[in-house]
Each structure stands twice: as C-alpha cells, then as structure tokens.
Amino acid sequence: MKVSINWLKKYVDIEESPEALASDLTMFGLNVEGVEDLGADYSGVVFGKVVECGKHPAADKLSVCKVDVGGAKLLDIVCGAPNVRVGLSVAVAVDGAVLKDGFKIKKTKLRGEPSEGMICSETELGIGTDSGGIMELDLELDAGADLSGLLGDDDVILDIEVTPNRPDQLSHLGIAREIAALYKRKLREPETFALEPEEVYGIDIEDPEDCPRFSAAFIDNVTIVPSPEWMQKLLLSAGVKPISNIVDVTNFVLMELGQPLHAYDRDRLAGESIGVRRGHDNETIITLDETERKIDPDVLVIKDQDGSVGIAGIMGGADTEVSDKTTRILLESAAFGPRTIRRSSQSLKLDTEASYRFERGSDVSGTVKALERACWLIREIKAGIPETACRDFVAKPEAVEKTKITLRIAQANRLMGTHLDGDDLSSLLERLALDCEVSEDEVIVIVPGFRRDLKEEVDIIEEVARLYGYENIGREEYLRGNVFSKISTVDKRNEEVRSFLASRGFAEVITSSFMNMEDPDRMGWSESDFRSRPIRLENPLSVQQSAMRTSLIPGMLRVISRNAPAEQEGIRIFEMGKVFLPVNGGESLPDEQVHLTAMLSRTAVPAQWIDQSREVDYFDMKGELEYLLDRCAVRSELQIQRNKEEEPAYIYNWLTKGKIIAISGVIPSSVLKNYEIESPVHFFTAIMDVMHGAGFEEPRYSRLSPYPQVKRDLCVVAQERVTFADIRRVIEKRAKFLESIRLFDYYQGEALGEGRRSYTFSLGFRSRDNTLDDGAVDKVIQKVLNSLQRELQVTLRRME
C-alpha cells in the first residue's frame, strides 16, 4: 500500500521525518518496505543568477559563465545552451547533486575551462521535455535558495506492507489512525455531507451472506470534467491515475477510507431498483475495461431491472459507465462477502483494488459514511449536487452490530510476561479507538466496525503488546518447567553417515525433490515400475519439475553432467535425501523414504607424480558400500542378488532378512547417454530406514586374548557356480578359533581349466585359553576343507 505523507497529514499531525516515521511504523507492525521522496531528485539544485557570460576559448558552442549561487565566490560553469545570457535566473545543480537519471554533478574541466556545476534544462531536471536550452526561471529568489520543494513534489511516499488481516490499513485514514495511536495524537475525521436514509430506491439482495449491506446515494446536475489539481496530485502519489471528477472522487474515497465505491450513470440503469445476485451460467457481461467476461454462479453480479450491470465488488459494467454525457449518478457503497468476492475474482481471473479490499473484509458499518464523504467531495469540487436522501439496505443486521471481547487481565500478562493492570490495558487500547470497560479481572473491549479482524481475546492481547512495545517486554521471570532435549537417534546416525562419507572423500550434494516426467524414460524404467509413476503436481513450475522424485539417481546424474566441464578428474558424490513413493495410487500421502546414494566416476585416485592414476571400477564402489555397512554395524548376513528385471544392466540387490537394504551397480551407458555423461558411473543406494532397523548396534567389548595368533594361508579351487560369499560362509561357520579372514589372491584362467576359480585366503586363528599349537590348527583346517568339499565341492589347491 503506497501512502502519501501529505495525504496522511490531513488526518493526523506528523512532525517526524519520513525516515523516523517509517522506522516507528515498522516497529509498530506496519512494515515500511520503501520510502520514496518525490523531491529527493532535486536536492542540490539551487536558484542561481548568471552574472558573467563569455565565449569558451576552445569551443564555439560553449559559454563560460560566472553564476551567483549565494556563496562567497561565484561559480565557474561551462554551459552549452544557446539561450544562456547575463541576468538570467536559472536552476543550478551544484557539486554533489544527483539528477533524475542518476547523473552526479562534480567539479570538472571542460575543454580546459573549470566547471563547478551545471545550469539545468527541463529534461535534465526531469520535469519537462524542452532540451533546447536551459530552463529560464520566471521568479525571484535569493541566490542559493533550495529549489527542491518548488521543482519537485515535496511529498514522500511510504510503501507499507499490509498484512492480510488488516484491511483497515488499506486506506490513508486507517494508517493515520495507527499513527495517532502510535504517537498518542488526535485523529481528524474527514468532513462529510449528511445523508438521510429513505426508501427512495428499490434494492433486492438475493443472499445476505453475499451482500450484507447495500447503500446508494444520488447526485444530480453532474458535469464531467477533470478533477482539481490537488486531488489529481494526491491520487497520483498513491499510484492511481486520474480520470474524471466523479471517478476520481470514488477512487479518492477508496484510498482515503478503504471503501470501494462505484458510480453508475443513473439514466442508463433500467427501472428504479438495483440488486445483487449470483451469476447465471452462460451469462456474459462487458466490463469497464471493454472486455467481455463469462459469468458463472461463482460470480456475484449487480443487476438492474433488465439484467446484470456489473460484477459486484470487482468491476463495473461498460453499459452503465459514467461518460461525458452523464448528468445523474447513482453512487454504490456496498459490503460483499469476502469469500464470495475471492471465489468470484479467482473464477474470473480478475483482481482490482476493490476486490483486494472486499476479499480481506470491508467495514460493513462504514458504507453510508463513505457515501457522505463522497457527496461532500462532489459538492466541494462542484462536480454535481448530491440529494440528501440516500438508500441504505442492511441485509444482515448482525454484521453492523458492535462486538464485545472480554480480555482477562491475568491471561494478557501470562502471554506477554508483563504485569499490567486493567487501567494500563484500557489506556493502551483506547489509543486505537477501542472503547473499554474495566472491571477487577477483566477488560471488556468494544470493537468498532473497521476492526473486524479483532475477533477474540488473543487478538486484543496482540494489540496491547504492540502498543506496549515488544521492545519493552523483557524477561522478568523465568517460568518454564524442566523440558530436557531428547537425542534423535535416527538424526544422529544419519549425520554420522554423512560425515563418514564426507571423510571418505565424497562431496555431499543436495538436489531438487522434483523430477522430470521424462526421467523414467531416460532411466529406462518400465511403465509398470513404481518409479515411473511418481506423485504429480497439479500446478508445476515447469515439466522438468512436475513430479516428486522416486529416486535420487536422475538428479545426481544431472549433477555429474553439469560438473563435467569443471576439470574434475574423479567424481565422488553422495546425497542423503527423501524419495516419495506413491501410496494408494497417489491419493494418500506418499511413503517418504530417506535414501543415501553415492556415485563414483572417472579416476579412482587423482593423477599424481608418485602413483599411477586409474579408472574407478566396480570394486571401488563395492568397497565403499561394504565399509559403510560395516561402519553402520550391519552385522546380519547379506545376500547379494543380481536384479533380473534390470538386466542386461548390472544392478544388484543387497538383502538382509529378506529386505533390500542397498542397491548397487553400474548405470547403463544407454542411460548415461541420455544425461550426457561420457564416463562410466558406479553407484550404490542404501535404504536408510532399513539400515536403521538392521544396523547401528552399540559396539560390544570382548576380552582380549593374551595368546599369540597363528596364521595360515589356504588356497582352494571352486567351480563357477560357487561364489566367494559361499566359501567364506562355510569357512566362518566351520573354523573354530578363526579370528580374521582375508582374501588376498584370486585367479581364473587357463592354468586352472575352464569354469574354475581359485581363492587364496589368509586366515588368523587365536584361542582365548591357550597358545594354539600346529596340531590344533591343522585339525581345524582339515574340518574346513572337508566341509568345503562336501557342501560346495571346493578342493584344496595349496596350503602354507
């Protein structure tokens, strides 16, 4: 809401500077977002007299002048205007002045001659279009007099952020009322022309909820001409374009009191009655802006005897619009249901100053007062002669009744942390024109019609706190009980996992929760795959952001793609974030799962002088995942199965107790191509919810054995169908005293024969009770070998 300080001064004294006022209002809850000084562009522009004027020695078209600006010394100014001459009164921009276009005046030299300012033309001052020469001032002032007030408008505009609960502040009077309360000053109500409600016109309201009140005034002998300059100036400063005297009066009252008015050419209304009803389907109306609008039952319309003549609370119709020929006017001042107007405005996709106020709630009790004000103005500016009789129809009587709110004194103090008594409270509230009745424990507050936002006790407490000053509320006593914080284990573990991966050399990324509906196709997910059927948005920003992600992978591939030109040798990134899995076909809230995805690409170790660089491979990724699972104490046995549905892609499911805890693999090159990535990408995804269930056990201490470890190397040969995991499982199950097991060699090749592989383990044995001798270890190894032979047909190749 743009308010003019000059306009505000009509209703309340303002002594403060605009900056101080802005800051005080901000602290009072009216956030001033901008202060625009309409005169500011002329600061540094002063009245001057040309005392001497001669030709520039080096330039034909320039003159060298001496100008009196009231200082001890005349200013040297080089001027290019043809009309400059001795004795001329001029506007001089002195050193430091900043002109409209941001041009800053500095002392300088022009073609070798000093110039200490500028004699201005109309264009340079931004007040006219004559750039042919300097402006010749037709007035006599002291040399050096400040011209900013004369040249510009000396008004200052405040841009105030009005919150949706305070429609009363959408007017100059409303803001003035706040200023009066803030500074404890008197509010001057604007002058009015007294109207007498009589049954002079028919009014027909279909539904009192849609239109609780409809008032109308009548003006005769209307002459349509432009409104006076003072009115135009104030309207312009509030951002409203002047049109004609009658329309300007309605807009003036709108900006002054916040009550939208509409003027009808009374001779173009059919019959002696007007009314309000819902629109009919297939009805159309041409509005003031010459646009044909389709009406439906969500839209509220104004009707005369023949049909609809305007859209209620939003915009009038073109047919009954005030024109040059208008001589009689019906002035409408009504109140409409906020929800109705909001629906109506949304349905038509049309919002106006009027609808903005009505949907926030107008002052139902103030409709006649607004008419009285408009009539006074019309008479004052001689735009017409108002009739004393008006028509006022109250369809919903309770809407104009004053409301009372009980404020419990103890509750006010409890919520604010203050110690105010009933008189303190009432004297604060009365500053806002809220009448109070004080009793021992309570204050009864009588709420005027323009403050319908005050509905209950807490609303009143807020007003008290605001008037008392938030800054004056200190911590007088500390009343809180003991509320100790609990540690969220899930959050703590997730943070630990993040730190772990960061220290493993992964860069954490945080990507968008949205996915592109083209992602399923690019990823090669089948149509029946749940990942291809994400939650969709009804009103997305773009197709790229039209659904909620079902996987972190597409977003992370985009990160890799985007970072490709960044000369990154190796890519190691991870993200821990939510994916949104549809439930109940997307009709319910989705299952929000936290996934951790890591990706590795290009070089495994940076190229450097001391070691060879190499490409990332499957086992780099697998090692990181295994290390992570180990760190997260996922101790239960894991099964790794190739995902058949994703074949030929190499995607593996890691299962624990039948649940997928992680997925790992290689992004197929066909997918990489779609994301414009040129190097292979290995990835794993850990399902954090499953991780939390399967791992993160507390560490356990076990007594350390004082006896030495015995080491044995064991090399076995297996058929292709047997895996490392099978062999290790058998060894771990059968080997008594086994303390450590590590695979340190693997071979497949001609020497072994086709379909055979050899695995060499380093096994460490230790007993808690004694030093193991060779015999005991030999026995264990034999047992292991027997089991390997029996269960897996794995045979001994060599033992050391």
Add this chain to the structure above:
Amino acid sequence: MNNKGIDRQTLEELEQTAVRELGEASDIGAIEELRVKYLGRKGSLTLSLRSIGSLPAGERPAMGNLINEIKGKLSGIYSARLEEISANIGDPEPFPGDHALPGRVFSQGGLHVLTRVTRDIKEIFFRMGYSLAEGPDVELDYYNFEALNFPEDHPSRDSQDTFYVNRDILLRTQTSPVQVRYMEKNDPPLRIISPGRVYRNETPDPSHAAEFHQIEGLYVDRNVSLADLRNDVTFFIHSFFGPDVKVRFRPHFFPFTEPSAEVDMECFGCRGEGCSICQKTGWIEIMGAGMVHPNVFKYAGYDPDSVTGFAFGMGIDRIAMLKYGIDDIRRFLANDIRFLGQFWSGSWAGVQD
C-alpha cells in the same frame, strides 16, 4: 650332514660359518632363517645332537658338551644380533630428490554447506533443550493451512504460493505443519525444532527458490510468554551470529501466532549504519515468530486456557547466505563442485570465547 661324519673339526667349521652368517645377517627375516638352519627343530646342531648316539660311548659326553657349548654360543649371538637388529629396524632410505614434492593426494570431499549450517543451528537449540521432530514434505492441506488457522478462501493463503498434488494434498509451504502433528502425538511440556525442505510456487531468482529449507521451533508449557520467546530467540542469534548483535522484535501478522513478530538482527555488513546488504535499513529480517494462536492449540487438542507457547521459523538457506555472503539462493541446489568445495574446510566459528 652325514651323521657318521660328526667330528670336532666339522662342528668347529660349522660354528665359524654360523657366527659369520649371524654377523652378516641384516634383518629379522635373515636372522630367523639362520636360527631355523642351525638351532631349529630340524637345524644342523639339533640333528648333530641326535646323531651323537652313533659315536662310541666314550666320545659321546665330550662331543655332547661341545655341541651344547656351540649351541649356547650361537644362541647367545643370535639373541644379541636379534636385539641389535630389532633395536635398529633401519631408517627408510632417505628420498634423494625434491623434498618439497606434495604428499600423496586423496579424493577430497565434504559436507554440503546447508548440512553444515543446519547442524550448527540444531546444535545451539539442542543445548537449549530442544528436541528434534520431523514431518513430511508432501503434506495435507489440513496441517499446512487449516490447522494453522489459515481459513479456507482467505487471502492469507496468497502469501504462500502453493504446489498442489490434489485438492487435499500439497507440498508444504512451511515447516509449521510439524507443530500440530507433534502436538497431536505428544503432551506438553514440549520443546522441539524441526528442520526440513519447503516448497513455494515461485519463479526462481537470486533471492527466491521454489525449494528451500526452514527450521521451525515450538515451545509449549504452562506459562510460556512473549518474554521467553525473546529470550530464546535472542540467545540463538547471539550464539550463531555473535553476542554483540542487536536484535529487535517488530509486530507482524501470521495466522498461526498471536501476538506475532518478525525478528530483525543488526546488519553485520554495516553494523546498523545501512548498506546494500540490509537495503539501507540497518536491519536484516531473520525469522518470524509469535505466541501460538489458541485456535492452533484447539486443532492440536490442547486446552488454550491451560497452556501457552511460542513458535518461530527461519530460512536455513537465507541464514547460510547471510553467514557466508552467498549471492544467489539457487547455488544451493545447483551443486557446482567449485561452490560445494568452498565449504569443506574450516569449522564452526560462530562465537569466540
């Protein structure tokens, strides 16, 4: 060794060789090998001793003594040498070239700046007694608006351009829905913070993003007051931005709190003088706050006459931008490695002792 050939001269030669070899051995492996060769279970001296039975009975004691004598002597040398070598495992070969060459480089990584800032904020509130609570990103209209006292068809909903999934489901526009969700499941007193992602249907520009992050705070107890709110919020700002930063509370409107406030802190760019960071106001808006509206308590099933509470909310991205002078909110989700890497080194330096 030929058993029959056991004689004094052979043994003496063997002794000399062994002594020489032990003296030459330069590492533990070699010493160990020599021990096995001479003194081990199958070593030459052990074998000699076993073969003593083949000698005439009269020669046996002398020869036995000799062998044991040599064995003792070699054991002694072995132990001494072992100790000598162990004590001096040998310095690694000094590098003969440029000592200024860089050490081995590992892959570099680190946490996202938003993770770091979120952690720092959480840490402060955890110390103050706040616990963590979380809520869904895809949320019911009920929790995001209705239960927070935003009436249906009310202009207060306009301030938050909303992404809708359908009539009842939307992407949360604020972390405040967690308030009612948490109060429904927990009895007072309670003190929680809730960080998370929020969504606004806004065209992105340097200071607006469609996805950003907030942290919500809620404290409900028997007699929580506006004074307590000022206390907690001021403590947080002083902990995060420094103890001398001025803080002010300015009346404002939020449907779900009353009285409501916007909290400003003194601009760190100009210390309140007015600069481009604070748009010449000297103040930077840092969070919204207020006393929980009685209607919100009613929706949560609390009796507004028996408890009071405060709530506050702030933008994590905004705080990170302020703290590090980041000029464009869209940097956070763009994940340019050059951007991410700027926040890997260094650590929390919010408040010095």
